[in-house]
Amino acid sequence: MNETDAKVPVDGSPLELALTAWREALGEAHVVVEPDALEAAQTATFATTQRIPAILRPADTAQVQACLRIAQAHGVPVYPVSGGRNWGYGSRVPAGDGSVLLDLGRMDRIVEHDEQLAYLTVEPGVTFRQAHAWLREKNSSTFITTIGGSPDASLVGNALERGDGRGPHADIFQHVCALEVVLPTGEVVETGHARFPGALAAPVFxxxxxxxxxxxxxQSSLGVVTRMTFWLARKQPYLREFFCTVNDDAYLWDAVDRLQALALDGTLKGSFFFWNDLKALSVTQQYPYASVGRTPLPDPFRDQFRxxxxxxxxxxxxxxxxxxxxALLERRLATALEGAFRPVTFAPPPPDGESHFQGVPSEANLAMAYWRKRTPPPQAPDLDRDRCGFIWCSVALPFTGAQARRAVEIADRVPRLFGLEPNLALLAHSPRCLYLVTALAYDRDARGEDARAHACYRALARELAQAGYFLTRAGLQAQEASPSVRDASSEVVRRLKAVLDPRGILAPGRSES
Structure with a gap:
């Protein structure tokens, strides 16, 4: 960042007065204004223009309260982030220009764990990697659902964005309770029974x-969550990962219906996935520039992989x-998938139950963000630092083969119009709902690709919405693509915002519709 690009506070300005007060509240070391740190925080996996004047790093709830009260007093906007690994949705870049980043990463304490009742209470800086290591060290028989994203993502941040996971708790936000929240005014509220003194059922009801x-x-800007309880799953003595391939789209849609029936009757209790060939290819290798030399990927090369x-x-x-x-479940699944291109196979039992489906985080899927890069993925991937071009488009649809086919036809066609490969996955979010997730992967160092990818995202989100399939997560890329609503919900949220955040200092510009 050039010095002229930074918004240098004028002595006596609201920002300078707020910075002075924040330094007193947090300590000099935890109010960051160094240009390199600000530049890194302003970088996402797609083009952004927002500038960040400072980063605040509170250590506990009381300091979060102080930060927000100071922001209210001086009218300075702040934007909270937990792990800052919201890759594909905006990373840690604020929705509005000039917002001070409220980085909750120092708040990384595991507050409580109950083995019998299977819950874990954490602060927002606790990551999936940290939680797994902590439970493993305790020799716990429980586990936290993992995600396909970075192991260093925040549990709380992912749950609040209503992320999806592997295993029995695919809908992560459905399995949390007892939130502690700091309102924009600095007041604290607790949800559920946690607001009652001595309530023993707070972490389980x-x-x-x-x-x-x-x-x-x-998915709102109404408060900053500083504590959350997660309900854990218990490791099962029997665990078998399964895999099969399909070479006929007509068979695939039939298989969707068959597996939905198994999810509804409890045979399939956790999440499962349908990946197209391009998604699988992008996880195993980078774009074959040496043998192809141009983009998008020609059909003959795709056919070779198929x-x-x-x-x-x-x-x-x-x-x-x-x-x-x-064994009974295996037979039911094999029968349902009879006729697949490759018969269903079952992996050997994992050692000590160590599986992605039982709480072991992995960085393997991050490789797909490097698909169009001309340099190999590093050992420690950082999609922002490495200038990966990556945008997620995730929509919800009814769990039927007919609806899956209709939505996939749109998601397969639109990226091709913009010179991008349709990297597609259907995720079984519940027995009644599928997520269709499209990954737009490109190289930010290629001229014009940022603009092309944004245009593709807008066109894809618009056409899916016109067909009745709406976004499940709206990151920064959705600021110009948020659909209109037909009821008074947006007005109700605006009225709530005005009451809870009278000066509009918390995450201004964030869309909540």
Whole structure:
């Protein structure tokens, strides 16, 4: 960042007065204004223009309260982030220009764990990697659901963005409770029974008494969550990951219906996935520039990969309390997938139950963000630092083969119009709902690719919405693509915002519709 690009505060300005107060509240070392640090925080996996004048690093809830009260007093906007690994949705770049970054990464304490009741209470700086290591050290029989993103992403941040995971708790936000939230005014609220002194059921009973407030603070700018309880899953004695490939789209849509029935009756208790060939290819290698020399990927090269893979892969895991029940589940799944291009195969039992489907985080899927890069992925991937071009487009659809086919036809066609490969996955989010996730991967160092990818995202989100398939997560890339609503919900949220955040200092510019 050039010195002329930074918004240098004028002595006595609201920002300078706020910075002085924040230094007193947090300590000089935790109010960061160094240009290199600000430049890194302003970088995402697609083009952004927002500038950050400072980064605040509070250590606890009381310091978060102080930060927000100072922001209110001086009218200086702040934008909270937890792990800052929201790759593909905007990373840690604020929605509005000039917002001070409220980095909660120092708040990384595991507050409470109950082995019998299977829950874990954490602060927002706790990552999936940290939680897994902590539970493993405790020799716990429980695990936290993992995600396809970075192991260094925040549990709290991912849950609040309503991320999806592997294993039995695919809908992560459905399995949390007892939020501690600092409002933009600096007041603290706790959700569910946690607001009652000495409430023993606070970490195990989500609804509490009266209106349920938890959802107000998910995908919103109404408060800063400083603590959350996660319900854990218990490792099963029997676990088998399964895999098969499909080379006929007509068979795939039939398989979607068959597997939905198995999810509804409990045979498939966790998440499972349908990946197209391009997604699988992008995880195993980078774009073959040496042999192809141009983009997008020509059909003949894709056909060569399909010879050994097929058009789609279906994968997931079966779990059961013993091998006898597990064998029955295997037979039911094999019958449902009879006729696949490659018969369903079951992996050997993982050693000590160590599996992505039982809480072991992995960076393997991050490779797809390097698909169009001309340099190899580093050992420690950082998509922002490495200037990967990467945008997610995720929509929800009814879990039927007919709806999956209709949505996939759109997502397969639109990226091609913009010279990008359609990297597609269908994720079984619940027995009734599928996510269709499209990854737009490109090279930010190639001239014009940022603009092309943004245009592709807008066109794809628009056409999917016109067909009835709407976004599940709206990152920075969705600021110009958020769909209109037909009811008064947006107005209700605006009124709530005006009451809870009278000066509009928390995450201004964030879309909440």
């Amino acid at each position: 989500r609804w509490g008494l009266g209106p349920v407030l938890d959802g107000l603070f998910s 010879e050994g893979f097929g058009r789609w892969a279906i994968s997931g895991a079966l779990s059961a309390p013993d091998a006898e029940i597990g």
